[in-house]
Amino acid sequence: MEIADRPQPPTGAARLLFRAPVHLYRWGLGPLLGGRFLLLNHVGRTSGLRRRTVLEVVDRTDGGAPIVCSGFGSRADWYRNVLAHPRVLVQVGARRFTAEAEPLGADEGAEFLARYARGHPRTAVRLARMMGFVVDGSQEDFRAAGRELPFVRLRPRA
Template sequence: MEILDRPARPKGLGRALARLPIHLYRMHLGGLMGDRFLLLHHVGRKSGKRRQVVLEVVEHTDDGYVVCSGFGPKADWYRNVLAHPDVVIQVGRRRLDVTAHPLDPAEGGELMARYAPRHPKAAARLVRLMGFSVDGTADDYRRVGRELPFLRLS
């Protein structure tokens, strides 16, 4: 695994496109996103304003949904959720009150190693987008997962 330059947060048109799925949820069309994505309702840590972000679900078990901050621990939504862990998520048409729990790096590594074979093309694109270069092995994805912050929403 090689760490490349971390990408900058999307701006302008890229940001507008990245936020487009939020509008689907607002139009009550979240079901079109399936269960691989969720809408996270959270509170700004400084402003106190309500915020929303659509995230890919890394794993869903009886313990809840696991999401990852692909832009690292400095992503605003991630920092907001750490400050105010009681959040609301929408998965498809379901709305759930949950609490966010940070996962340790070892668990993040195992999650990423399990995610990659289930979604190989998406995993390869995601790690490139997040600034990593991998050879595609489970160990490489495990190392990437140890570098990224994961949250369990349960």
């Protein structure tokens, strides 16, 4: 695995495009995205305002807790927000639940990315390229990329 040029979080028109799925949830059309995406409702770390972000579910734990990844690294606002305020509201399709956001260790994230790549090989290569990684498609390359990215478990609260 080679680290090319790590991109900054999107701004301008690209940011609007990335935020488009949030509007689907606002219009009640979140179920169209299925279980592969979720809406994360979180609190801004400095503003204290409610924020929303749609994220791809990389995997689920045995207990069903979604695992998500910050493709733009630890600089992503949503990631920094959940570190500061880990109690979040998650919506997957039409189902909502409160959760505790738990950052995962590098080795755990590496395994989740490798497993994602086994299930979605072409998408994983394209996403890795978009995140600034050059991978050869091997499990070890995806593990190496996964060690560079922050992963979060969204553990449902009882």
